[in-house]
Amino acid sequence: MKLTIYHMYPDLLNLYGDRGNIITLVQRCRWRGIDAEVFEYSRDSERDFGDCDILFLGGGSDREQEILYTHLKRYRNVLKDWVEAGGTALTICGGYQLLGDYYLDANGEKIEGLSILPFYTKAEKGRLIGNVVIENTLGLTPTTVVGFENHGGRTVHEFQPFGKVRSGFGNNGRDGGEGLVYKNVIGTYFHGPLLPKNPHVADCLLRKALDGKGGAQAELAPLDDTAELAAHHAAVRRFSERHQ
Amino acid sequence: MVRTTVSVPLTVQLKHINITADFSQLFSVVGMQAFTETVSGQTDRSLREVYLNRLCYLAAMAAGTLTWIILRLFGIAATTFPGRVAITLYPGFLRHLAGKSEKIIFITGTNGKTTTSNLVTHILRQAGHSVYTNREGANLRTGIAAAAIRNPGRFDYAVIEIDEGVFPLVIKDLKPHAVAVTNFFRDQLDRYGEIDTTVRKVSESLADSGAMLVLNADDPFVSRMGLLPNPRRWFGLTADTAGAQGGTRESVYCPVCSSRLEYSRFYYAQVGHYSCGCGFKNPAPDTAVTQARFERAWDGSLQSNGQEARFTFAYGGLYNLYNVAAAAALTSGLGIPLDVITRAAAAFDYRLGRLEQITLAGSRKTLVLVKNPAGCNQVLDMVVRDPDRKNLSLVLNDNTADGRDISWIWDVDYEVLAGDAGIDMIRVSGLRGAELRVRLKYANVPDSKIRLFEKLDDMLDDTARDPMPVYILPTYTALFYSRSYFLKAARRQK
Numbered sequence: 001m002k003l004t005i006y007h008m009y010p011d012l013l014n015l016y017g018d019r020g021n022i023i024t025l026v027q028r029c030r031w032r033g034i035d036a037e038v039f040e041y042s043r044d045s046e047r048d049f050g051d052c053d054i055l056f057l058g059g060g061s062d063r064e065q066e067i068l069y070t071h072l073k074r075y076r077n078v079l080k081d082w083v084e085a086g087g088t089a090l091t092i093c094g095g096y097q098l099l100g101d102y103y104l105d106a107n108g109e110k111i112e113g114l115s116i117l118p119f120y121t122k123a124e125k126g127r128l129i130g131n132v133v134i135e136n137t138l139g140l141t142p143t144t145v146v147g148f149e150n151h152g153g154r155t156v157h158e159f160q161p162f163g164k165v166r167s168g169f170g171n172n173g174r175d176g177g178e179g180l181v182y183k184n185v186i187g188t189y190f191h192g193p194l195l196p197k198n199p200h201v202a203d204c205l206l207r208k209a210l211d212g213k214g215g216a217q218a219e220l221a222p223l224d225d226t227a228e229l230a231a232h233h234a235a236v237r238r239f240s241e242r243h244q
Numbered sequence: 245m246v247r248t249t250v251s252v253p254l255t256v257q258l259k260h261i262n263i264t265a266d267f268s269q270l271f272s273v274v275g276m277q278a279f280t281e282t283v284s285g286q287t288d289r290s291l292r293e294v295y296l297n298r299l300c301y302l303a304a305m306a307a308g309t310l311t312w313i314i315l316r317l318f319g320i321a322a323t324t325f326p327g328r329v330a331i332t333l334y335p336g337f338l339r340h341l342a343g344k345s346e347k348i349i350f351i352t353g354t355n356g357k358t359t360t361s362n363l364v365t366h367i368l369r370q371a372g373h374s375v376y377t378n379r380e381g382a383n384l385r386t387g388i389a390a391a392a393i394r395n396p397g398r399f400d401y402a403v404i405e406i407d408e409g410v411f412p413l414v415i416k417d418l419k420p421h422a423v424a425v426t427n428f429f430r431d432q433l434d435r436y437g438e439i440d441t442t443v444r445k446v447s448e449s450l451a452d453s454g455a456m457l458v459l460n461a462d463d464p465f466v467s468r469m470g471l472l473p474n475p476r477r478w479f480g481l482t483a484d485t486a487g488a489q490g491g492t493r494e495s496v497y498c499p500v501c502s503s504r505l506e507y508s509r510f511y512y513a514q515v516g517h518y519s520c521g522c523g524f525k526n527p528a529p530d531t532a533v534t535q536a537r538f539e540r541a542w543d544g545s546l547q548s549n550g551q552e553a554r555f556t557f558a559y560g561g562l563y564n565l566y567n568v569a570a571a572a573a574l575t576s577g578l579g580i581p582l583d584v585i586t587r588a589a590a591a592f593d594y595r596l597g598r599l600e601q602i603t604l605a606g607s608r609k610t611l612v613l614v615k616n617p618a619g620c621n622q623v624l625d626m627v628v629r630d631p632d633r634k635n636l637s638l639v640l641n642d643n644t645a646d647g648r649d650i651s652w653i654w655d656v657d658y659e660v661l662a663g664d665a666g667i668d669m670i671r672v673s674g675l676r677g678a679e680l681r682v683r684l685k686y687a688n689v690p691d692s693k694i695r696l697f698e699k700l701d702d703m704l705d706d707t708a709r710d711p712m713p714v715y716i717l718p719t720y721t722a723l724f725y726s727r728s729y730f731l732k733a734a735r736r737q738k
Contacts, residue, residue: 017651027686061438148649191651196682227685231678
C-alpha cells in the first residue's frame with residue numbers, strides 16, 4: 001500500500017509550522033506499514049494530479065500566495081475535476097480561501113481564486129486571532145477539533161462547515177461555522193498545526209485517500225494515540241474556558 | 245544661561261537593602277534646564293509646552309523611581325513595572341532620555357539582541373565608559389523606561405535593546421547615534437505576522453534618523469537595509485566553520501528582483517553567503533570572524549578594518565559568533581580598539597538564561613532560552629555536539645510573551661534528537677508541554693525517553709536532583725521562574 005502526498009509549494013508556503021501536517025500524515029502511514037511518499041510540488045517541479053492521493057495546500061504571506069496563484073491557476077479545471085471525482089485534500093487558511101471565487105482585500109480589490117467552489121472571502125478590519133475549538137461535522141471521535149486561527153479574511157459559504165464553533169471566531173465570527181467540507185476536501189483556518197493533536201482528522205484524511213485507491217472502506221490499523229489525545233484534551237480544556 | 249541643579253542623594257538602608265538614588269532629576273530647576281534645551285526662535289507658547297513637558301517627565305520619573313524603591317523594599321524583582329508607571333503617566337517619557345547619555349545605541353533584530361547588547365555594554369565598560377542598559381532583556385518601551393529609572397544620572401552611553409516590533413515607535417521618541425540589526429527570523433507569528441512587514445517598518449523608521457547602521461551582511465533580510473542612506477558598517481562570517489545545515493529556510497527571495505537566492509554556504513536559516521543573478525549579494529564585511537573553532541569555547545580570528553586579532557568566547561553556537569561580530573563591528577565603529585574588544589569578549593561572563601550555568605547535584609545545569617525555530621535549531625545543534633552525555637529538560641509556555649501560537653515547534657528539527665544524540669532522558673513541561681511530547685514522538689524520539697511533567701515545579705525539582713548534566717530549554721516566561729528555582733535550589737544544596 002502506498003500513498004502519495006502532494007505538498008504544494010513548500011518553498012512558498014512554509015509559515016505557521018504547517019509542515020507538521022505533512023509530518024503527521026507520513027508518520028501515521030509509516031507506523032502502519034503504509035508507504036508514504038511526499039512529492040514537493042512547486043513552480044519548477046510539477047506532476048500530474050492523477051498521481052496525487054492527498055493534496056495539502058497551506059497558507060503563506062500575501063506575496064507568496066500571489067506567486068503561487070499565478071502558477072496554479074492554469075490547472076484550475078484539472079483541479080476542479082479532481083475534486084469532483086473525490087480527490088482528498090486539506091487546504092488551510094490561504095489555501096482554503098484559494099478554493100473560492102475571490103478574495104476581496106482591504107482596498108476593495110478582488111483577488112481571483114481558483115473557483116473550485118462558489119464562495120468568497122472578504123477582508124475586514126481587525127484580524128481574527130486566537131485558539132479555536134469546534135465540534136466537527138464529520139462524525140469523528142473525539143467530536144472536538146482544536147487549533148489556532150489568524151486571518152483577516154471573513155469567509156462566507158453555503159456548504160457544510162468543517163465544524164461548529166465552540167470557542168473562537170471560525171469562518172467569519174458571525175455564523176458560528178468553521179471551515180468547509182465538500183466531498184473529500186477539507187478547508188479550514190486551523191493552524192496549530194491541525195493534525196498532530198487532532199489525530200482523528202489525520203486518520204479521516206488517510207481513510208478518504210485509501211478509499212480513493214480502490215478498497216471499499218479501507219481499514220486503518222489503530223495506533224496508540226495516548227500522547228496525541230492527551231495534548232488534544234489539554235488544549236480543548238484550556239481553550240474552551242474562555243474566549244480569547 | 246545659569247543652570248542650577250540641586251543634588252539630593254537619598255540613602256535608605258533597610259535590613260539588607262541599600263538604595264541610593266540621586267534625586268537631582270527631581271529637584272533640578274526646571275525652568276533653566278528647559279530653556280537651555282530649547283532651540284532658539286521658539287515662541288512663548290512652545291516654550292511653555294517645553295516647560296510643561298519637562299515637568300511631566302520629571303513627575304513621571306519621580307513616580308517611577310518611587311515605585312522602584314517600594315518594589316525593592318518588598319524584594320520584588322519586577323523589571324518593567326516602574327517603567328510602566330512612568331510611561332502611563334507621561335507617554336512622551338522616552339523623548340526626555342536624549343539628554344541622559346552622550347551617545348545612544350540601539351540593538352534590534354529577532355535573535356541575539358540581549359547577548360549582543362550585553363557584550364557591547366561589557367566592551368564599553370572595559371574601555372572605561374559609563375553605560376546604562378536594559379540588560380534584563382526588557383525590550384519594550386516600558387523596559388526602556390525602567391532602565392532609565394533604575395540608573396539615575398548621566399552616562400557616556402545608553403545601550404538599549406529594542407524588540408523589532410516596537411522599534412519604529414521607539415525611534416520616533418528617541419534618536420540613536422548607532423543601531424545594530426542582528427537578524428530577522430520568524431518569531432511570534434501572532435504578534436508580528438509577516439517578516440517582510442517587520443523589515444520594511446524597521447527600515448523606513450531608520451531612513452531619516454541619520455544613525456550609523458551596523459548590519460549583518462549574511463542575512464539578506466538585514467542586508468537590504470544597505471539601500472538606506474545612513475552610514476553603515478557590515479559584519480559577518482567568512483570562517484570555514486561547519487554549522488547547522490538544513491532546518492527551516494525562510495522563503496529567500498531577492499528583495500531587488502524577486503528571484504530565489506542562490507547560496508554558496510548556509511550558516512543557519514537564511515543566514516549565509518547568498519547571491520542573485522541581478523547582482524544582489526553579501527556586502528563585504530568591515531568586521532568579520534575569519535576563523536573559528538569550538539572546543540569548550542570559541543577560538544578564532546577577528547578581522548576589523550584591516551586589523552586582525554585572535555579572540556575567544558566562552559559560549560558556543562554559531563549564532564554567538566554573529567553576536568561577537570556584531571558587538572565588535574559596533575564598538576570598533578565607536579572607536580574602541582580591537583585589542584580592548586577581544587580582551588572583553590574573552591572575559592565575557594554571560595548570565596540570565598543564555599547558556600547560564602548553575603551547578604546542581606554535582607553537575608552542570610545549563611539554561612538556554614528558546615524563542616523561535618532558528619534559535620532553537622542552533623541550540624539543539626550545540627547540545628547534540630556536546631561530547632558529554634546529558635539530559636534535556638524542555639519547557640513550552642504560550643503566554644503572550646512566549647507567543648500564543650506554538651506551531652513554531654514544528655519548524656524546529658527535533659529530529660536531531662532521534663538517535664542516541666548522547667541523551668538519556670528528555671523531560672517536557674510547561675503550559676503546552678503535552679504538545680511538545682507529541683512533537684518529539686513525531687520526530688522519532690522513542691516515547692520511553694520522554695517524561696511529561698504536568699507541573700513545572702516537579703520537572704524543575706527532578707532536574708535539580710539529576711546527577712547528569714542537563715540542558716534546560718525554556719521559552720521566555722518559563723525562563724525567569726526556572727532560573728530562580730534553580731538558584732534557590734543551589735543555595736539549599738550548599
